[in-house]
Amino acid sequence: MEIVLHPYRLPYARSLRGQSERVGFLVSVGGADGRTGWGESAPYPGLSASSLPEVAAALEGWADDPRALQGCPEALHGLRTALLDLEGQRSGQPLCQLLGGVPARTVPVSHLVWDAASAEQAVAMGARCLKIKVGGAPLKEDLDRIEAIREAVGHEIQTRVDANRAWSLATAHEAMSRLDELEVDLVEEPTAQPSEMADLRGLGPKIAADESVRTPAELQTIIEEGWADAVVLKPMLIGAPQTVVEMARSAAAAGLWVLVTTTIDTWVGRRTALHIAASIPGEALLPCGLMTGDWLAHPLAPDPVVEDGHVVVPTGPGLDLGAWSRP
Numbered sequence: 001m002e003i004v005l006h007p008y009r010l011p012y013a014r015s016l017r018g019q020s021e022r023v024g025f026l027v028s029v030g031g032a033d034g035r036t037g038w039g040e041s042a043p044y045p046g047l048s049a050s051s052l053p054e055v056a057a058a059l060e061g062w063a064d065d066p067r068a069l070q071g072c073p074e075a076l077h078g079l080r081t082a083l084l085d086l087e088g089q090r091s092g093q094p095l096c097q098l099l100g101g102v103p104a105r106t107v108p109v110s111h112l113v114w115d116a117a118s119a120e121q122a123v124a125m126g127a128r129c130l131k132i133k134v135g136g137a138p139l140k141e142d143l144d145r146i147e148a149i150r151e152a153v154g155h156e157i158q159t160r161v162d163a164n165r166a167w168s169l170a171t172a173h174e175a176m177s178r179l180d181e182l183e184v185d186l187v188e189e190p191t192a193q194p195s196e197m198a199d200l201r202g203l204g205p206k207i208a209a210d211e212s213v214r215t216p217a218e219l220q221t222i223i224e225e226g227w228a229d230a231v232v233l234k235p236m237l238i239g240a241p242q243t244v245v246e247m248a249r250s251a252a253a254a255g256l257w258v259l260v261t262t263t264i265d266t267w268v269g270r271r272t273a274l275h276i277a278a279s280i281p282g283e284a285l286l287p288c289g290l291m292t293g294d295w296l297a298h299p300l301a302p303d304p305v306v307e308d309g310h311v312v313v314p315t316g317p318g319l320d321l322g323a324w325s326r327p
Contacts, residue, residue: 130149
């Protein structure tokens with residue numbers, strides 16, 4: 001079995017958190033039967049503990065010592081996905097089916113927007129759930145922007161906000177009642193201290209843990225301490241697809257909502273996240289942040305078509321990547 005790393009540098013279509021490009025590896029695994037499985041390993045600056053050289057070293061050292069992947073979830077994510085893709089091609093099963101359970105036929109998705117114009121554009125493309133980043137400006141400016149978006153798209157479109165831990169607890173308390181008035185459904189990671197999220201539950205929008213949940217142990221703490229109503233799972237930062245699905249099912253069993261989001265990945269990573277989302281119990285799944293291809297100037301393949309807020313889950317073997325251009 002041959003493992004090959006395909007490095008990429010893909011410019012962003014617009015600046016994102018001060019970054020101009022997405023950097024990572026596509027991981028291919030060649031089988032003796034001539035088939036090739038694909039995965040993606042791409043640490044995200046500011047969110048990943050691993051560096052790009054560490055990811056490369058872990059993947060290159062795996063053949064000699066499987067323990068090389070320990071502590072490097074991005075490397076584990078890429079390799080395990082490629083192996084699953086290869087297994088799916090051999091068995092004729094889609095990756096979501098290999099992950100167990102009865103895979104969903106469609107998955108609800110959200111769209112990241114930043115103002116009324118982009119919100120209207122997303123709705124015109126089929127969006128039924130909009131996500132808005134907040135915390136980078138004074139609260140009043142964020143609330144005014146959310147209100148403008150609400151006025152632009154009407155009351156049938158679901159909205160959520162992501163503060164990325166930017167608010168103090170006092171600011172978060174001030175925000176919650178107003179967000180409730182603006183019919184915001186969910187707030188992701190409002191404060192820097194995860195334990196403070198428990199103080200905000202029941203004040204209006206659902207509270208979701210994001211940066212606070214990267215491992216099964218962290219998820220268990222959130223469940224036991226009652227910190228959140230929902231969890232945001234980023235497969236690239238967690239590791240093997242199987243681990244992400246197991247965490248999602250544990251969260252659902254504990255009564256939490258679940259969202260799956262990408263880390264602005266290429267087509268391979270986005271396709272993987274879609275299969276993972278399709279494997280999660282549908283009654284617990286909220287619209288997922290999978291429509292991020294247009295953040296890349298060259299996404300390798302376009303995002304799937306959205307119809308009434310949902311995308312169709314691929315049913316071909318493995319990842320069922322279809323036609324795509326490799327970097």
